[in-house]
Structures are given as C-alpha cells and as structure tokens.
Amino acid sequence: MDLFPLFLTLKVSLVSAVFTVTIGLSLAWLAARCDFPGKWILDVIIMQPLVIPPTVLGYYLLVVLGKYGPVGRFLNDVFGITLVFTWKGAVVAAVVASLPLFVKPARAALEGVDRNLENAARLLGKTEWQIFRTITIPLAWRGIVAGAVMAFARATGEFGATLMVAGNIPGLTQTLPIAIYDAVQMGDTTLANTMVAIITMFSMSVLYFVNWLTRGKY
Amino acid sequence: MDLFPLFLTLKVSLVSAVFTVTIGLSLAWLAARCDFPGKWILDVIIMQPLVIPPTVLGYYLLVVLGKYGPVGRFLNDVFGITLVFTWKGAVVAAVVASLPLFVKPARAALEGVDRNLENAARLLGKTEWQIFRTITIPLAWRGIVAGAVMAFARATGEFGATLMVAGNIPGLTQTLPIAIYDAVQMGDTTLANTMVAIITMFSMSVLYFVNWLTRGKY
Amino acid sequence: AGEGRLIVAAASTLSFALREVAGDFEEETDVVVILSFGSTGKLARQIENGAPFDIFFAADDAYIDELDEKGLLLPGTKRVYARGRIVLAVNRDSGLVVKGLKGLATPAVERISIANPAHAPYGIAAKEALISAGVWDEVEKRLVYGENIRQALQFVQTGNVTAGIVSISVADVPGVDYTIIDDSLHGPIDQAVALVKGTEAQEEAVRFLNHLFGPEGRKIMKRYGFMIPDGL
Amino acid sequence: MALSFSLKKRFRDFSFDIDLSIGEGITVLFGPSGAGKSLLLNMVSGIVSPDEGVVTIDHIDVFRSSEGIDMPIRCRRVGHLFQDYALFPHMTVYQNIAYGISRLQSSELRRRVGELMELMRLSGLRDRYPDEISGGQRQRTALARTLATEPRVLLLDEPFSALDYQVREKLRADLATIHERYPITMLFVTHDLEEAFIMGENIAVVNDGGLEQFGPRDEVFYRPGTRNVARFIGTRNIFSGRVSRVEEDGTVVLECDEMGEVRTAYGGRVRPARGAPATFAIRPEEIMVIRPDRPIDRRVRDNVLDGSVVSATARGTSHTLFFQTADGRAKLKIEMPNSAYRKVLPFMDGTISVSLKKESIWILPDARGE
Amino acid sequence: MALSFSLKKRFRDFSFDIDLSIGEGITVLFGPSGAGKSLLLNMVSGIVSPDEGVVTIDHIDVFRSSEGIDMPIRCRRVGHLFQDYALFPHMTVYQNIAYGISRLQSSELRRRVGELMELMRLSGLRDRYPDEISGGQRQRTALARTLATEPRVLLLDEPFSALDYQVREKLRADLATIHERYPITMLFVTHDLEEAFIMGENIAVVNDGGLEQFGPRDEVFYRPGTRNVARFIGTRNIFSGRVSRVEEDGTVVLECDEMGEVRTAYGGRVRPARGAPATFAIRPEEIMVIRPDRPIDRRVRDNVLDGSVVSATARGTSHTLFFQTADGRAKLKIEMPNSAYRKVLPFMDGTISVSLKKESIWILPDARGE
Numbered sequence A, B: 001m002d003l004f005p006l007f008l009t010l011k012v013s014l015v016s017a018v019f020t021v022t023i024g025l026s027l028a029w030l031a032a033r034c035d036f037p038g039k040w041i042l043d044v045i046i047m048q049p050l051v052i053p054p055t056v057l058g059y060y061l062l063v064v065l066g067k068y069g070p071v072g073r074f075l076n077d078v079f080g081i082t083l084v085f086t087w088k089g090a091v092v093a094a095v096v097a098s099l100p101l102f103v104k105p106a107r108a109a110l111e112g113v114d115r116n117l118e119n120a121a122r123l124l125g126k127t128e129w130q131i132f133r134t135i136t137i138p139l140a141w142r143g144i145v146a147g148a149v150m151a152f153a154r155a156t157g158e159f160g161a162t163l164m165v166a167g168n169i170p171g172l173t174q175t176l177p178i179a180i181y182d183a184v185q186m187g188d189t190t191l192a193n194t195m196v197a198i199i200t201m202f203s204m205s206v207l208y209f210v211n212w213l214t215r216g217k218y
Numbered sequence C: 001a002g003e004g005r006l007i008v009a010a011a012s013t014l015s016f017a018l019r020e021v022a023g024d025f026e027e028e029t030d031v032v033v034i035l036s037f038g039s040t041g042k043l044a045r046q047i048e049n050g051a052p053f054d055i056f057f058a059a060d061d062a063y064i065d066e067l068d069e070k071g072l073l074l075p076g077t078k079r080v081y082a083r084g085r086i087v088l089a090v091n092r093d094s095g096l097v098v099k100g101l102k103g104l105a106t107p108a109v110e111r112i113s114i115a116n117p118a119h120a121p122y123g124i125a126a127k128e129a130l131i132s133a134g135v136w137d138e139v140e141k142r143l144v145y146g147e148n149i150r151q152a153l154q155f156v157q158t159g160n161v162t163a164g165i166v167s168i169s170v171a172d173v174p175g176v177d178y179t180i181i182d183d184s185l186h187g188p189i190d191q192a193v194a195l196v197k198g199t200e201a202q203e204e205a206v207r208f209l210n211h212l213f214g215p216e217g218r219k220i221m222k223r224y225g226f227m228i229p230d231g232l
Numbered sequence D, E: 001m002a003l004s005f006s007l008k009k010r011f012r013d014f015s016f017d018i019d020l021s022i023g024e025g026i027t028v029l030f031g032p033s034g035a036g037k038s039l040l041l042n043m044v045s046g047i048v049s050p051d052e053g054v055v056t057i058d059h060i061d062v063f064r065s066s067e068g069i070d071m072p073i074r075c076r077r078v079g080h081l082f083q084d085y086a087l088f089p090h091m092t093v094y095q096n097i098a099y100g101i102s103r104l105q106s107s108e109l110r111r112r113v114g115e116l117m118e119l120m121r122l123s124g125l126r127d128r129y130p131d132e133i134s135g136g137q138r139q140r141t142a143l144a145r146t147l148a149t150e151p152r153v154l155l156l157d158e159p160f161s162a163l164d165y166q167v168r169e170k171l172r173a174d175l176a177t178i179h180e181r182y183p184i185t186m187l188f189v190t191h192d193l194e195e196a197f198i199m200g201e202n203i204a205v206v207n208d209g210g211l212e213q214f215g216p217r218d219e220v221f222y223r224p225g226t227r228n229v230a231r232f233i234g235t236r237n238i239f240s241g242r243v244s245r246v247e248e249d250g251t252v253v254l255e256c257d258e259m260g261e262v263r264t265a266y267g268g269r270v271r272p273a274r275g276a277p278a279t280f281a282i283r284p285e286e287i288m289v290i291r292p293d294r295p296i297d298r299r300v301r302d303n304v305l306d307g308s309v310v311s312a313t314a315r316g317t318s319h320t321l322f323f324q325t326a327d328g329r330a331k332l333k334i335e336m337p338n339s340a341y342r343k344v345l346p347f348m349d350g351t352i353s354v355s356l357k358k359e360s361i362w363i364l365p366d367a368r369g370e
C-alpha cells in the first residue's frame, strides 16, 4: 500500500490545525469580548461551511480561489502562490471546513471565563494580551481543546471540499480520505477497511495524546 | 422550485437534533462524571464519524442497517422498521455524523461545572438526576448550546452519509443538501445558489433564534 | 415501488436525458417516474443493500454484470442503452488550441482533468485513449482526477485545468470547446440497464424501457449524446 | 497620594452617591452589609463603571465622566483585594503572588515572593493550588498578591475576615508598618468595630449608598454624627428628649420620657434653646453600675437610675447586662469587664443603681441643629 | 441527634486525625486558619472522603470505611453552609433558598421562603442573582438556603464572617432560638473569640489537624488545657516556672525567671510536687492596674509587680497596654475598659504597679502532669 496519502493527510491536518486554532481563537475572542451590531451575522457566516455540502463548498472555493477567481488571481499575481491542485489548497479547504467546529466551542469557553479573574489581572497591571494569554486561555482550556480536537479530526477526515479544491492527484494531493473514497468506489472494501483502520489509529493516537496533555484540571 | 427537500431537511434536522442531544448528553455525562478504564476509547469511537469520509461512513451504515445487515434485519424482523432509503435513515445518518460535534463541547462544558455547586445541591437532598437537570445542565448551558448548534448545522448540511443510507430519491429522501449537490452536478449553478441561499436563511434563522434564546448569562 | 410508481436509479450523466424521457413517458401513461441519480458505484452499493429501485441505469455495464452475478437483478433483463463517447474539452478562455490528444503533451497544457480511472468508466476510457495516443507518460503527472466526469468538467469550466476528457453527453456547456475522440482509441463504454430483482413494478418498468428504446426515446437519447448502438 | 472621588451609580433599587477626599494613611470604610462599600472600591479601581462622577488619584483624573476620561484599570496603579479573593485557580500560591510582579530578575522575584509568603505565613503552601488551601490561606494569598505590586493606592475589602485573631493582629501591625515605610493611601473595609478602631486613622461610615459620617476615628467613635452612625458603632443606648434648662456651669438638662431628667455635659458650640429636641446616646461600657456595698463616688452621682438587671450574657472577656429602670420605661445595655461583673454579681438579683456620667452622654449633632 | 466521628485524612503535608462525640446543641469549632475546621465539616457531610474513619449520626453509621459504608450525601440530612457559600449563580436569591425545599405546596413554599428571607433581612433581594448582591447578602442567602431544609445536623462554616455586628447579633440570637425550638446538633466554625463564647455551649479547639481541647466553653476559655489553646483564646500572658512551695491554704507558690515568686490559687486535684515545672497564664483583662492615688485594696495585694507601660493601644471600648516590669524581664499584656484607663492615664508616664490576683492565674494541666 502506498503510504503517501497518510503522510499528506498528516501534513495537511497538522498545518490546517495551526491555522484553524490561530484564526479561530481570534474570531472567538472577537465574538466573546467585543460587542458590535450584527455580531450574530459573523456567527452565521462562520457556521456556513457546516451547513452546505462539502462538495458545494469546494465548488465555491474553487471558483474563488481558482486561476480566474478573485482571490486566486490576487494570490498568484502578488505572491506567486497557487492554491488549487496543491496541498495548500487542501489546507485551505480543511481550514474552512473545520473552522466552525473550533470557533463555536472556543467562544463558549472564552465566554465562560469569570470576568472577575480578568479584572484581577488588570488590577495587577497586565495588558489585555497578557491577560488573554495567561488567564483567559488557560481557564478556557477545556473548551478550546475540545474545539481543536474536533477541528483536527474534521481536517483529517475532510474530503468533499478537498477533492474539489485540491483535486485527486495521486502522489500530490490525494489524501487518505480521498483514497478511502476511491477504494470504496472501486468496491475494494478490504483496502478501504485497511485505510480506515489506519486513519482510526492515527486519530486515536492524537486523541490519546490530547487526553494525556489535558489530564490535569487546567 | 420544489419545496419538498426543504421540508424534509427541516424534519430530518429537527428530529436528529432531538436524538443527538439526548444521546449526546448521556454520553457526555458518562464521559465527564464516571471514570472507567479505557474511557478515552469511547472518546475515539465517538469521534470516528468526524475522521472518516461521510460517504464511507454512509457505506458502513448502509451495510449495518441495510436489508441484509445485522441491525437492519433485527429492526425489520422485530419492529418492522426499515431505516435505509427512508427519511428515518437520513435521521440516523445525521445523528451519527453530528454526534461527535455535540459530545465534545458538551462534555467539556459539563466538566467545567464547579463540583462544589453540585455538592451543595446534594446536601440539599437532591438526587443525581435532579442535580444534573437543575444545576449541571444550566451551568454548562453555553457549551451545550454551542454543541447543539453545531450538531444541528451539521445535521442540516449532512450529505455524504445521507446520500448513501437514504439515497437520493426525489420526493422521498432527497434533502436540500442533496438537491444542491445534484444541481451543482448538473451544472445548474443558479438553482444551486438559490438553494444555498435558502439553506443559509434557514440556518440563519435558527442561529438567530438560538442567539436570542441564550442572550442571558445562563 | 409499485402502485403506478417507478423508481429509476441512474448514473448522473443521464440526468438531462432521462428527465426528458421520463417526462414524455409520464404524459403517455399514468405512471409516476421517480429518478434517483448518483454515481454508478454508489447506486450499485445501494442495490446490494436492498435499495427500492426498479430499474438501474449504469454508466458502465461492468456494474450490471457484477450485480447480475450476485443475483440482484432480474436475469436476462440487461440491455445496453448507449455506447459512450469521450471528448476532449478545452476551456475557451485559455486561448489554447489543443489539437487532438497529442496536443495534450505540450507543456502549455498545465493540467488535464479526467474522471477517476480507478472506478469511473469514462475515466478508464480516457486513460486508455491517452495510452493509445502515446501521451500517457507525459501527461500522467499533470492529471487531476475528478470524482466523476461532471467534476472533471467543472475543473475545465472554471478554468482551473486547461483541458479535460469527459463524456460527450455532458460536454455541451458554456465556455468549453470540445472535440470528439476517436472511439478506436479506447475500449467500448457500454452503458447498460437492467431491472432490479424484487421490483414490484415490473410491468411499468418494461413499459418504460420499451418507451426508451422506442423511436421517441432513441431520439431524445441521441440528442443528449447517448448513441444507442445499432443492432442492440 | 491623595485620593478623591465623587461617584454616582444607580441599580434597580439601590442608589449610590458618595463624595470623599482622603489623604495618605489608612481610612476605614465602615457600614452595614449591603451599604455599598465594595461597590465604592470597585468604582475607584475601575472594575465597575459609575453612572457619572470623578475619581482623582494624586491629583490626576483617572475617571471623569463629563470629559469621557476613563483610564484603563491596569494604568491606575491601584491594588484591590476583592472580598471574594478572585485567586487564579490555575496557578499555585507562588504563581498567584508572583503574577503581578513584572520586570524582576528571577532571583529577585523569588526573594520578594518568598518574603511576602513569609509575611503572610504561607511558606509551606508554595506549590498548592487555591482549591487545595483553606479559606484563610486563600485570603492571605490574595492579600500577598495585592501587596506584591506595591501599589500607591490600596483598596482592601475585608482583608482579615477569614483569619484567626492571632494572624489578624500580626497582619494589622504589618499593614501599619507598610504604611509607615512608604507613602500609601489605603481604603480598608471592615465589619469589625474593634478592627475599624485599631486600623483607621479616619473612618468613613457608609450607609445605604450614602456617606453618614467621615472624620478621625475618635470623632466618629465617640461623637457620632447621626443616629445611624451611633447604632453602627454599637452605642446602642439612644434616647430622645428635649432641653429643659441650661445650668450655669454649662450643664444641659434634658427631659426625656424614659428616664426623666438627664444632666449632660453639652459640648456643642451653639447654646441650645429651651425646649429644643435632643437625641443623646451613651456607650454600654460607659454606664457605671454602682455597688451597693460602697459609698457613691462623688464623680458618679450624675443621673443615677434605680432598676434591675433583666439578663446577663457572658462574652468571654466581658459581660453584657440588660438593665431596666424601676418603672420599666428605660432599657439600657451595659457592658462591664469580668472583674467588675464578679464584684456586682452578689447584688444582681435585687435593686441596682446605675449612673450615666454626664461627660459620657453624647448629644447627637443632627438633633442639635448645628 | 448525637453526632460522633473519628476521621483520618492525609494530604501531602497535612494530616488530620480527630475523634469527637457531640450531643444536641451548639458546639463551636475554634482554631487557627488552616487547622482543618472546614475539612472536618466536609468529611462529616460527605463532601470529602476520609482516608479512614467513622461518622455516626443519631447512632446510625453514615460512613464507616472498615465496612465500606458511605451513605450518599443527600441521604445524610446534614445542612452544610460552605465557607465560600457556593450559591447557584443561575438562580435568584429566592430560587436559591427555595431549591432545597421539596414537596411543599407553592403557597406554603412561598410563605416559608418569605419567612426565611425576612429572618435573614433579604426581603428586597428576592429576584437578584448572586452576582448582584453584596458579600454579606450572599452569606445570608447561603445561610437561609441551608436552614430551609430543616436539617437535624447543621454544619456552619464561619456563617457570620461577612456580616456587620448588628445583623450578626440578631442572627446569633435567631440560631440560638432555632435550636431551642427543635432538637438540632450544630457544629459552628468561627474565628471570633467573642462569637465562640457566645454561641458555644461546648468548644472544640482544633489545631494542625488534631483536637487540642474539647469541653464546655467556660472550661476551654478560662481553663485552657494546653499552651496552644491558651494562645488561641487570647490568654497571651503565659510563663513557665517551677513549684517552689505549697502553702497551708493551698496557695502554690511558683518561681519563675521573669517575675520571681508568683502566688497562685492552684485548683488541680493532685498536689504538685516541689520543683515540678509549671506553665501558668493570666488573661489580659484580669490584670489589675493599681492606681497610685488609692490605697491598695486588700484583695489585690497578690503578686504586685512594679514597672512601666511600654505602649497603649485604643481598641474602641477598651485599651490594651503593654507593661514591662522594672527589670525588663517580664512583659505583660493588659486590657482595661476605657473608664479604668482614663483613671490611670495621669500616672501612665511614671512607675506603675500591677497585680496578678492569684485566683486569676491558671496553671496549665499539660505541665501539671494530670
């Protein structure tokens, strides 16, 4: 069996997890702390990728990020970056698809942090950023990790949008889920099962690691 | 435009939300409160549907629940219930696919509830079930709603597994996401866009309602 | 199905053609035809697990044979309804003129999309044609596999690939120029239909097939690029 | 390091409106539960936004609603010990205390935190989390955390309420020395009368969102301005009457329903008018019980009342008696040390006389018309 | 409703081991911060599992580690007021108080909760949430919630620490009546000496996880069993010496380094041996300052020491003096009421004599060998 899809999946899911958590934390913080009219619209936009079918989402992304798409052209002209049909495209697809899974619980967790503790830190002369880093995040830890784990799992399993944006190019953009899909389509259930076992083992070790990481209370 | 898919989607997502929240709360509570060896395995199993591609998940469900599958045969023989290729099958697919999205944040939220408050309720003579209902859930409210919203959105948008388990039978099991997928497949982007707008509006009103419902602190 | 209802499972390539045929048929009779489109592989898996279909239009007769072997179809009902043709589709905005399959070898054609040859019949044919044309080795690295020919075409349509090999039945879309590929370059893409075992609407199903294979039906099918081979 | 403020805040059924200017040193905020003491501190430190008002620290406006000035909390350099501590649950005692100290080398930091932990008697608890220590230990950790940043304005909300009297005495002394060592303005909330008296150079009495009295502690304690203040500081024996005459030596004689004629050493500036209403009070420990076995001392012959003791409660170091005059109209609370109690104990069942020394009687200014 | 327990629990560097049997009525738990008072209550109510031990309520084992008995918390019928209240933040004051009351008709429920809110002076706060009320109001809400279920065993962890003295006095009286109205066993934690004395029929002094002394309040207060107890209850003046002789009237004369010969009214059963070590204590309020302008009273001629006053602190109703003997070896803390202080004030700067009445000197039993 070709192991390339496994490594690609590892790469894509890890890189996209980094992006998801970074972007997601900012969004969650914005949503939890700032009050602006129509805030719930932001909520709706972030949640959209959950509601529309991944393939359709992928299609939209392809149109926007593609060679002739507004973003795609900009990225290509200014930075010389091509997203579609590259692993970077798979990362983008994974980030967009998994972002809502992170933002929602992370926001709920941030909102659950006792404001009094943040005030106590302010009184000790800390800046908002220091407080976010040393008080808010550690106290919202549980929810943030829950969100990150889900986002990571989703990114690992992302298939519909990835297939559209990154294409199914064996040895280049064929991730494990796509390979599994192919195998099922071919009726090769044995291969599919093997690969499902591999992806399960992978997600299992990640979950185990996360479990171990968060065994304390904070 | 045929409105059947919209109504079907409403029905499926609402019914599955009820199941997801009920099953999910029990699982989350079990995971948050009880300690048993290999608890993290349960975690892994619940998270699986996120990791494997929905179509593949759907295939497994089809095999298990289908006419010749172990569960399918049992349900048919004993209760005369057929799941596959009915809207009930779509519900099952939606529940399985959205359960992890609910359990993770709900569990994190339940674990975040101050044990002292639960103890205070115990001292006032309440049973564990009363405490769960009147103390734990209200205090974990934020996380539970976050999870429920995600699960609901996911159920609304569920497509890969549903397509496999319930099939794409117009007027019978064709949900909105499947109809959107069909439209995109047929190159009818206008129809697809219209339907995406409808599903967006639908999810928007649900989110708005939830926002309104949870505007208080608890 | 039953009670004057017919559920037809069909490969998504047939969506336009069958809709028209079914429309005519519903007018002629009082039978309601429900069309369920999907990828052939998926539909086959569903039939294996007891899907309530009456008729199964596959994009590849291999699936029909496979199901037949498993005894899931009514024996002797298999009929080839079309022999597929593949075309070379090129994005019009790319400004490239691609002359035949050999033209795909030029580096100007950055990416080429075909349906996944692992399971899609048109993908297999495309691969065979590329091999026969002697350009497979050059183009293999530049191939993008679509889940099916629709997706392969979408890649071309959105301009993200320059050219693609798709079936003639889907190729007639705005922004895409296509040329038919010689059918000697690939094995026949026989598309077959059969009745599903256990159907409760066998009589209606037969009438529907008769309609499709009748003159009216053939005309519509042809218009959508499904050439029913003579003598079948 | 002067602190002055003028703050207004309304809740549904509570409104707060206090102006106050305090200088260096310790000012005690004293008042009943729910009076607005914590709210006051919260508005000074910036935790709660006033509806309108001004807060000035060291002559710099940190808040002025009319000009939209609202300095961020972290820039106000105010130390604030919350009533409920607000310890960081994810940090150890050490980390909590060290959290606010910035830009110190690690050895210096360790030394300083160690010093504070020593001071607060927390030394063995360095690596414990807040939920692994006792209530009093939590309070001391929070206090250490607040002191660690060496603020120039220190707001302490009942800092010793969970401490035993030994630690409390020690820390009271330490706070006093801190304030001697470097200039600091301290607002100290307490419910404990004795603590208010020991800690406060000045005492501000807050009631129902308003300021009842503000002044040096002796003034507030021995010369309460209002009936409420008199009650809060435990004066207890408060009566109303009218001025019946003024004698040559300045003694003002009041006529009151419960006790008849009462002679008082009126200390006010304005000579009271005959017939003017007057409210007067006497502290329970100032009432002298006259031992029947001794001749009446020349100095205790003022306002002698006969009656009997209704009840006596032991309070450890002293006894509280409730005394009723013979006609049953006046009830007095009397506090006496155990040694004195033991001496009058044999005569407790019969008739007993008490004397209210005229110098001990305080006429409340709000009824004096000053 | 007898409550008895024998409990062991070890933490990293704290170990708890206490056996105690208490009957109906109020027992005060007294001890320094971190002694294990809250832990004790937590183990009795079942919040914390002891490592081993037994808890018996009304002769029924609710916990017995040796037999694996561990009755669920909710079945123990124990009311427990936490030191940090643990109010339900999502419920109003009314809902918090009503939460524990089950199976009452709604009108009856309303009446009962209203009654409790009245009692606790919470009437205006019915629909407020815990974060909208003051610290003392929270404490009273928690207390009302605990009382609402009418438990037969009541564990109160510093129930009045956040209350002002007026409310406190009122509630103390109310708790006392509750206990008169129906049989209840109450464990009452406090840091306040006076409160311990007023509330407790019996006092258990806890220190460092162990029981220092348990007995009726007068015994603990005036006849402390150990040096620690003596310190905790504020005895302060504790000295060591040896028995030098025993006189015919039972007076034991001690020889101590700091003060020379000290005559004591020894009250122990066993006659002390000459030369035996003895630790003795005298409470600050029992030391008499002898006014130079008066003849020495017959009764205060015991143990007269000459010296001078080092410092004097006003405490509101009394003054605390620190007295040093002429040779500078003995330091004594003296507490006197303000009226007495005023009398000695003119002589304060010169030499002053104090007398330690021999009946006021208590010899600690741990040094007596009893």
Ligand SMILES: Nc1ncnc2c1ncn2[C@@H]1O[C@H](COP(=O)(O)OP(=O)(O)OP(=O)(O)O)[C@@H](O)[C@H]1O
Binding pocket: D011, D012, D013, D014, D031, D032, D033, D034, D035, D036, D037, D038, D039, D040, D083, E128, E131, E132, E133, E134, E135, E136, E137, E162
């Ligand atoms: N959010 C709010 N809504 C309504 N009333 C409030 C709110 N916050 C505080 N209050 C009221 O303001 C008053 C003052 O509260 P504050 O906490 O300052 O009292 P306090 O003097 O500190 O009392 P304590 O000694 O009991 O701590 C209280 O009566 C309280 O009920």
Ligand SMILES: Nc1ncnc2c1ncn2[C@@H]1O[C@H](COP(=O)(O)OP(=O)(O)OP(=O)(O)O)[C@@H](O)[C@H]1O
Binding pocket: D128, D131, D132, D133, D134, D135, D136, D137, D162, E011, E012, E013, E014, E031, E032, E033, E034, E035, E036, E037, E038, E039, E040, E083
């Ligand atoms: N989880 C724990 N790990 C280690 N030590 C603990 C833990 N919990 C409590 N302790 C220690 O047990 C001792 C007793 O705590 P407890 O809360 O009973 O004290 P307390 O007598 O109630 O004191 P306070 O008057 O300050 O409330 C304390 O010294 C505390 O540090």
Ligand SMILES: [Mg+2]
Binding pocket: D037, D038, D039, D083, D157, E134, E135, E136
């Ligand atoms: Mg307060």
Ligand SMILES: [Mg+2]
Binding pocket: D134, D135, D136, E037, E038, E039, E083, E157
């Ligand atoms: Mg405690």
